[in-house]
Amino acid sequence: MNENLFWIFISAMVINNFTLSYFLGLCPFFGVSGRLTTALRLGLATIFVMVITSLCASFLNTFILPYAPYLKLICFIVVIASTVQFVEMVIKKLSPALFRALGIFLPLITTNCAILALALFQTSREYSLVQGLVFALGAGSGFTLALVLMAGLREEGELSSVPAIVKGTAINMILAGLLSLAFMGFAGLFSSG
Amino acid sequence: MAQGDSQHVDAARISQEFIKGIWRENPVFVMVLGMCPMMAVTNSAINAVAMGGATAFVLIGSSLLVSLLRHHIPKQVRISTYIIIIATFVTVADFSLKAMAPTIHKELGAFISLIVVNCLILGRQEAFASRHPTRLALADALGMAIGFALALLCLGATREILGSGSIFGAPLFGEHYEPWVIMILPPGGFLMLGVILLVFNWLGQRSAARRQAREALRAEGVIR
Numbered sequence: 009m010n011e012n013l014f015w016i017f018i019s020a021m022v023i024n025n026f027t028l029s030y031f032l033g034l035c036p037f038f039g040v041s042g043r044l045t046t047a048l049r050l051g052l053a054t055i056f057v058m059v060i061t062s063l064c065a066s067f068l069n070t071f072i073l074p075y076a077p078y079l080k081l082i083c084f085i086v087v088i089a090s091t092v093q094f095v096e097m098v099i100k101k102l103s104p105a106l107f108r109a110l111g112i113f114l115p116l117i118t119t120n121c122a123i124l125a126l127a128l129f130q131t132s133r134e135y136s137l138v139q140g141l142v143f144a145l146g147a148g149s150g151f152t153l154a155l156v157l158m159a160g161l162r163e164e165g166e167l168s169s170v171p172a173i174v175k176g177t178a179i180n181m182i183l184a185g186l187l188s189l190a191f192m193g194f195a196g197l198f199s200s201g
Numbered sequence: 202m203a204q205g206d207s208q209h210v211d212a213a214r215i216s217q218e219f220i221k222g223i224w225r226e227n228p229v230f231v232m233v234l235g236m237c238p239m240m241a242v243t244n245s246a247i248n249a250v251a252m253g254g255a256t257a258f259v260l261i262g263s264s265l266l267v268s269l270l271r272h273h274i275p276k277q278v279r280i281s282t283y284i285i286i287i288a289t290f291v292t293v294a295d296f297s298l299k300a301m302a303p304t305i306h307k308e309l310g311a312f313i314s315l316i317v318v319n320c321l322i323l324g325r326q327e328a329f330a331s332r333h334p335t336r337l338a339l340a341d342a343l344g345m346a347i348g349f350a351l352a353l354l355c356l357g358a359t360r361e362i363l364g365s366g367s368i369f370g371a372p373l374f375g376e377h378y379e380p381w382v383i384m385i386l387p388p389g390g391f392l393m394l395g396v397i398l399l400v401f402n403w404l405g406q407r408s409a410a411r412r413q414a415r416e417a418l419r420a421e422g423v424i425r
Contacts, residue, residue, distance in 0.1 A: 028387060029387045030241060030387075031236070031237050031238075031239075031240040031241040031387065031390065032237055032241075032315075033237070034236040034237045034240070035234075035236065035237070035320055038233070038236075078292055078296070080292075080314075081288045081291060081292050081295075081314055081317055082285060082288045082289070082292070085284055085285075085288050085317055085318075086281075086284075086285075089280075089281060089284065115280075116320070118280075118284075118318075120318065121237045121238075121315045121318040121319075124314070124315060124317060124318050125311055125315055128311045128314055128315075129311065132311070172406075173399060173402050173403055173406065174395075174399050174402070175402075176398075176402070177233050177398050178395050178396075178398040178399040178402055179395070180395075181391050181392070181394050181395030181398060182391070182392060182395035182396075184391040184395075185388045185389075185390075185391030185392035185395060186388070188387050188388040188391055189383075189388040192386065192387070192388065
């Protein structure tokens with residue numbers, strides 16, 4: 009059982025990294041990865057939203073959705089939007105500086121596909137409450153890891169001389185491609201087990 | 202917004218709103234929106250077409266509804282209202298595709314549901330459909346949908362040709378072709394989009410340079 013939980017965590021974090029192998033959450037991945045500190049904090053906020061979403065999704069899956077499967081998407085998205093609203097208020101109260109630094113990307117966590125995907129994957133793989141929580145932690149950590157790595161690369165990239173023609177999004181895409189290539193190396197990690 | 206603004210909408214304006222989504226403000230190549238579904242499903246041309254069609258349905262349907270309801274939606278809850286409208290259309294698209302093309306639905310998996318959080322769709326509701334009369338909103342949605350679908354097809358076809366040596370499942374090169382497997386794997390999506398954006402940057406820079414050269418000549422009186 010414990011081994012199983014560990015496997016879920018590692019798999020969501022590095023092997024099937026949400027951002028680099030499933031292309032989820034790319035908007036914040038490219039939008040907020042300009043500075044290392046901001047990237048880390050957005051990552052932490054995302055982990056928090058993911059954990060709450062996972063809890064709510066387990067609850068919905070047990071009590072409501074068996075009776076009304078067609079409401080799945082609408083339920084999930086409403087839950088996510090409310091959680092994000094809540095996190096936004098907390099951050100605004102506790103750290104106005106961070107609130108300004110995150111700017112538009114904080115409310116946009118709502119439309120971060122990684123979070124909705126988390127709820128959907130959790131449903132389709134029929135995870136239990138604990139498994140779902142571990143999955144959320146792993147996926148959130150993986151997203152944060154990718155975001156921080158990308159921010160580090162981009163901070164370095166600003167100091168080097170990049171040809172004018174690839175500046176901006178094009179070079180970021182190619183950086184992300186290389187990062188994703190590196191993460192593919194984790195693919196064989198658990199193949200025998 | 203003035204009452205009765207729809208009377209001022211002429212055909213030229215409609216076609217202008219339609220064209221801009223396809224090229225000048227192409228959602229993918231110029232504005233870089235809606236990337237998540239784009240890269241995840243473009244490992245073959247047929248998936249790209251299915252995704253493009255589903256997105257087009259949702260975008261056009263919700264633009265129409267939002268634009269019709271634009272005087273009735275309270276400002277404070279507009280985003281939630283848009284999301285619920287979009288989620289409704291996505292549910293319809295999801296169930297229809299499941300019934301009509303189960304294999305494709307299985308291959309696209311969760312990504313059909315994830316159209317809900319495609320920033321392109323929410324962005325068009327907030328930036329355009331909620332402020333313009335229905336005909337303009339429809340033209341805009343149609344243009345954006347076609348632009349998005351074309352971009353998907355462009356990426357999907359390139360990745361399929363390079364990565365599997367086929368197009369729409371039909372082999373292209375004969376059996377001596379060694380496919381670039383990396384192109385249908387995740388990194389290929391990032392690399393290919395990077396290359397396409399690079400080409401777009403190059404085209405943009407070239408046309409800017411030409412415009413500048415022409416204006417310089419005009420200033421000297423060489424051409425008129």
